[in-house]
Amino acid sequence: MRVSSVTMYEQSISSMNRQQNDFLKVSQQIASGRRVVNPSDDPQAASRAVGVDQARAVTQQFADSRVSARNSLAQTESVLNSVSDAITSAKTLMVQASSDTLSDADRESVASELRGIYETVIGQANATDGNGRHLFGGYQDSSEPFVRSDNGIQYEGDANTREQRIDASRLMKVSENGESIFNSVPSGAGYVAEADSGNGGNITFSGPQVIDNDNADYGESFRIEFTSESQYQVQRFNPATEDWDVQATADYDDQSGVVEIGGLRMELKGEAVNGDTIEFSPADEMNTNLFRSFEKALAVLENPTENDSDKAALRNTLNTVMREFDNSLDNVLTKRASVGARLNELDVVDSVGGNRMLNYEQTLSDLVDLDYAEAIGDYILRQVGLQASQKAFADMKGMSLFNYL
Template identity: 80%
Template sequence: MRVSSVTMYEQSISSMNRQQNDFLKVSQQIASGRRVVNPSDDPQAASRAVGVDQARAVTQQFADSRVSARNSLAQTESVLNSIGDAITSAKTLMVQASSDTLSDADRESVASELRGIYETVIGQANATDGNGRHLFGGYQDSTEPFVRKTVGDETFIEYVGDDKGREQRIDASRKMKVAESGLSIFDSVPSGAGYVAEAGAGNGGGITFSGPQVIDADLASQGVAYSVAINESGDVTVTDGNGDTVTSDVVKKDGVTRVEFGGLALELKGEPGADGDDTIAVNPADQGNTNLFESFEKALAVLENPAETGAKKAALRNTLNTVMREFDNSLDNVLTKRASVGARLNELDVVDSVGGNRMLNYEQTLSDLVDLDYAEAIGDYSLRQVGLQASQKAFADMKGMSLFNYL
């Protein structure tokens, strides 16, 4: 076979180009730190790397979502702590205002302090997170959930938010409530809150009550509403929500009338009015007033008005007793919600730990697929460099191999 000079030249060029291409490829790998610079370098590894990289990106999105959820829950926990402290302070004022040694002026001073706490609670109820969203508006978090309204001479706080807690996905298989509905915080009581007694609005006598106390948990757990009526002769009648008379035991001793009914006990003092029966409503906590703001309004109404007559003094004491029980239920509810928020914060830590481990696994897998082994690459780089130099030397020598040089 005849080998022409052209053939030798083309083969030398081809060999040198191939060596240059291999040398360039190793150079790109070392410069980028990746074994797979182009999908053609390792199609199977490149394909798997795309899937792993997408999964890693999704995991990172969930991690960012958990940061947002943690900020919202931490802010909620802080606000609930402040609300709990405010309710505790309000209850302390109720105990102070119940003292018989206080004058009307003293009670007005207590009312002024209580109103300050009330305004603080309203402000906390309309608190926002770091992104300007209201914490207790549910999904309607762009506007204040609690607004002050006036109808006639009556001023009250109305909830205009959503009745659902806002949820956020923190992992592929977990959605977490990151914001509470205002109704669940400020217009609710915990399960097992018991009974709350409240004097009738039309009472004209001086009957005051304390309690109710639970003396039979099984009977009291039935959730029946009762009405206790005391006529001008001091006779006591207990009826249920249907108006049916309920069997009761009445014991009078040392000016105190103890009435036992439906697993409950209520103690009464004072004289009933002459114009009609004085009544005491005894309702399960969730069937009576559950609104924290209304409890503040009731307390302020009696503290800011002079208690001159026996009926007004009785109304003052009864209202304060009722409000103190309602404050207790509201505080228990706030503490329950705060504990729930704390549990979710702890869960976020667990999910963060799992997500962090998952991210490390993705990073390791991605590294195994596309990252460069520098020791191997540097050895390959040196070998390719020698090969390129050899091909260049062979090409240079081949150019001098011509018969015309010997003529």
């Protein structure tokens, strides 16, 4: 077989090109830090790497979502903390205002301080997050959820709660609606009593106290109605007829009396007139509006007490408002505890998501990342091979029969 000069040149160039391609491939791997630079380098590993990379991207998206959820919950928790402090301060003022030693001017001073707390609570109820959305408006978060009207502060939001997916299997509430915070009481809040604003006597009450919550009538609504100065009826509300049924009639003498019904105990004191009424019902059936509680307290504190009837109305209203404040505070603390629990859950989910990300990173590294020690050795080997191929070509092209003629 005759080997022509053209064949020798073609074989030599082909060998140099092959050696140079191998050398450049290793150079690209070292430069990129990846063993699989192109899918053709390892199709199976490249295919698996795409799936792992997608899963990692989804996990990172959930991590970003948890950051947003944590910010929202942290803001909600901060506002609820401020509201609970405000209610505690208002309760302190109620105790101060209940003192018989205070004059009308003193009570007006207390009312002025209470109004400042009231305005603070309204501001907190209309708080916004960093994006201008109102925290407690539900889905109606573009405008203030609590607005002033002739009937007091009205809730204009909805009963929905914004949710955010923080993991593939977890959809978390990241806010609370204002209805559940400022217009609600916790379950099991007990009873609240309230004297009718039109009472003409100076009858006052204390209670109700629970003495038997296993009583068959416990949980019903009751009313004490005076039919004369010396006699009253104990009535129970009948939901079927939406009217009050008389349960008992009792005499009221010595300007004091004790009423026990439905596992509850009420103590009465003072002089009554015909038609005076006191209603006591489960807290969730009475006033549950925190702002209304403030308004009732302000109304009696800002008006002078001119007679015994006014003093009785003041004492009864303050007793009622203090119990309503207690229920509102319990409700706010319950909501705050719920928000805190969700913040703790985010920490747990973050930990799980972090471990998952590490697993994805390790798997992806095993599939496509480069072993630098092996690659550098291969790089040197390919470099030597390329140099040898170039040297052989250079030596061979100088060989010619004409040199021997």
